[in-house]
Amino acid sequence: MKPFTYERARSPAEAAAAAARTPGAKFIAGGTNLLDLMKLQIETPGHLIDVNGLALDKIEATAEGGLRIGALVRNTDLAADERVRRDYGVLSRALLAGASGQLRNKATTGGNLLQRTRCPYFYDTNQPCNKRQPGSGCAAIGGYSRQLAVIGSSEACIATHPGDMSIAMRALDAVVETVKPDGTARAIPIAEFHRLPGDTPQIETALEQGEFITAVVLPKPAGGTHIYRKVRDRASYAYALVSVAAIVQRDGTARVAIGGVAHKPWRVEAAEAEIPRGAKAAAAAIMAGARPTHDNAFKVTLVERTLGAVLAEARS
Amino acid sequence: MSHVSFTVNGERRQLDIDTRTTLLDALREHLHLTGSKKGCDHGQCGACTALVNGRRINTCLSLAVMHEGDEVTTIEGLGKPGDLHPMQAAFVKHDGYQCGYCTPGQICSSVAVLKEIEAGIPSHVSADLNAKPGVTAEEIRERMSGNICRCGAYSNIVEAISEVAGSQA
Numbered sequence: 001m002k003p004f005t006y007e008r009a010r011s012p013a014e015a016a017a018a019a020a021r022t023p024g025a026k027f028i029a030g031g032t033n034l035l036d037l038m039k040l041q042i043e044t045p046g047h048l049i050d051v052n053g054l055a056l057d058k059i060e061a062t063a064e065g066g067l068r069i070g071a072l073v074r075n076t077d078l079a080a081d082e083r084v085r086r087d088y089g090v091l092s093r094a095l096l097a098g099a100s101g102q103l104r105n106k107a108t109t110g111g112n113l114l115q116r117t118r119c120p121y122f123y124d125t126n127q128p129c130n131k132r133q134p135g136s137g138c139a140a141i142g143g144y145s146r147q148l149a150v151i152g153s154s155e156a157c158i159a160t161h162p163g164d165m166s167i168a169m170r171a172l173d174a175v176v177e178t179v180k181p182d183g184t185a186r187a188i189p190i191a192e193f194h195r196l197p198g199d200t201p202q203i204e205t206a207l208e209q210g211e212f213i214t215a216v217v218l219p220k221p222a223g224g225t226h227i228y229r230k231v232r233d234r235a236s237y238a239y240a241l242v243s244v245a246a247i248v249q250r251d252g253t254a255r256v257a258i259g260g261v262a263h264k265p266w267r268v269e270a271a272e273a274e275i276p277r278g279a280k281a282a283a284a285a286i287m288a289g290a291r292p293t294h295d296n297a298f299k300v301t302l303v304e305r306t307l308g309a310v311l312a313e314a315r316s
Numbered sequence: 317m318s319h320v321s322f323t324v325n326g327e328r329r330q331l332d333i334d335t336r337t338t339l340l341d342a343l344r345e346h347l348h349l350t351g352s353k354k355g356c357d358h359g360q361c362g363a364c365t366a367l368v369n370g371r372r373i374n375t376c377l378s379l380a381v382m383h384e385g386d387e388v389t390t391i392e393g394l395g396k397p398g399d400l401h402p403m404q405a406a407f408v409k410h411d412g413y414q415c416g417y418c419t420p421g422q423i424c425s426s427v428a429v430l431k432e433i434e435a436g437i438p439s440h441v442s443a444d445l446n447a448k449p450g451v452t453a454e455e456i457r458e459r460m461s462g463n464i465c466r467c468g469a470y471s472n473i474v475e476a477i478s479e480v481a482g483s484q485a
Contacts, residue, residue: 001336003334003335003336004335004336005335006318006335006379006381008384028379028382031377031378031379031382032359032374032377035338035377035378035379036358036359036377039357039358048335048379050381050382052382076371076432076437079437079438080435080436080437080438085438085445085446086445086446089445092438092445093440093445096438096439096440096442097440099462100359100362100461100462100463101372101425101428101429101432101459101460101461101462102359102362102365102372102373102374102425102462103359103374103377103462105371105372105373106373106374106377106378235458235461236440236457236458236461237461237462
């Protein structure tokens, strides 16, 4: 690791202000992704702002009948919360499908939204990567791309967003609450939080310099059957090739977000009208415009089949 | 350099350390508690697993300075020769290792897994999110997936954990 200075934040607004005025500063919460990347010198912050002491570790009911999840709620605690298990099962299931018990005990709600891609070329500092070193090129295009994006990618980047939690939050229409360095708060719909790579794959979210995530708000429960199905190369502790987060109602309508296929949680609201007609029609609409590589063309078929399995499970 | 104080295996410890020092390196290199092992050093293998405030974590992916006031329990704090923790004794009885390098992490993780099941925390293989999870081989295997054993002693590890779980029930 490169040397860095360290401070413990005293309030969310102070943390944001400190991050904005200190070049090369980063927040650290669970640290499970950031420290991994710092050891590889992919991330080289000169200053760490430890936010663990901020009292953002509660899950509270909102006036609208939903839940406000503090940014520091650990993945284990969020997945195990009685209200989340009962009313937002897709979120519990997504969290439990990710990482390992040890990592879920450390990883936080805010940090999980910000985890970086596991594209092997992003991790290999000997390779060009527009995300790690803007303008250097993309070694994944034309390289080994089995795990990588099939839709929404660009000439600059075909990395995937690696999350599970965020896929469920996209299906749930969650809202990310933040505080900016000037102390003002803002609410970002999850649909607008993660970005497609375009020409600037190094910019992954809508967050501004220093802006700090304080909470994620879930709207009131949508009812229905909650399913998170993750297809991966081994049964546990692996990233998704394809995952489907679904909330399916009795009348056959559903909200569906797809993981493992794009630079962000992939949801096409307009395509959801096709879901009552079956997985084939729905998947074709959701994945319209897909541009897979030779290595990952199977993912397009896998989305249809995984969605088919999810809809069948919901009917049973 | 940065100052941090925390409790390790019941003993108050104070350290002045480089901010880059992981909790694992603080335990091994500064406090000379070499039971916790460095395998991958990236949170993938679980050999460094210890308990912090009763919860299992990968100590390689945590900075020591972030543990001010915490209570750390390593394999050395669970039991000692002649006074083994039941999980340590069960690993010996069931031959839950071959080379032994992953074993301290496996045992710390196992102890926490049984507490997590007892606390009703569901897992990926729990059929019903709203029911109390059982101590089945399937549950144990899923919950232990963050601990890799290069020698492949998995079936004996599951037997050891199952026996301890059975005797606690």
